[in-house]
Amino acid sequence: MTKPPSKRDRLRELGGLNPHPDRIQAPWFRSGDFFDPDDMVQVKYEMLRHVQVDGASKAEAAALFGMSRPTFYQAESAFASEGLPGLLPKQRGPKGAHKLNSTVMAFIEERLQHDNTIHARALAQEIETALDLSVHPRSIERALARKKKP
Known part of the structure; x- marks a missing residue:
């Protein structure tokens, strides 16, 4: 019987694996209990929540979560227009030979x-x-x- 893929493997498959979990400085991501620094959607959501709920500045939140300010603004815009699904990774460009029908x-x-x-x-x-x-x-x-x- 095969072992089911780990969460990290699934995140990698789906494109949601944070490439730089070591850049996150938020202490609650270091405990390893609930917050997963490998989960890019969770990291982006918590970054946005930190600004909205905790009153942190956008620049502070971006730095605390290992993101750039442009990445913060992209996540903020995507979340405002699409909700949580907006934080999911997007497929970039056409995949496959779409002209070669x-x-x-x-x-x-x-x-x-x-x-x-x-x-x-x-x-x-x-x-x-x-x-x-x-x-x-x-x-x-x-x-x-x-x-x-x-």
Whole structure:
């Protein structure tokens, strides 16, 4: 029977692991009882709470929780507009080859069947000409590498 992943492992998977827990100077995060310096959402929430409830300045709170002032303001804005889910990590930029849909991949595969020595740069130019779509050659290379994996 496999052991369930630890909280730290789950935080890492979900992108919520604080990369610098050692920077937190708030004493209640050092006791290890309830407050977890590895949990970025909890750290940001407590930083905001420290300002709202305890009356600390924003600069003091940011420093106490190992954050920059811009990070404080981003967390404050996200929390004001979205609540607690606003403190969750956001996916940055599109993940995956969003331009390389089934039509584009079929075009690439057809070209590779005719000429398997064609380079990604040439494929990108042909895609732009034929499909009026700008695709970076490296995106094509990554998509082909993913397709080769079992």
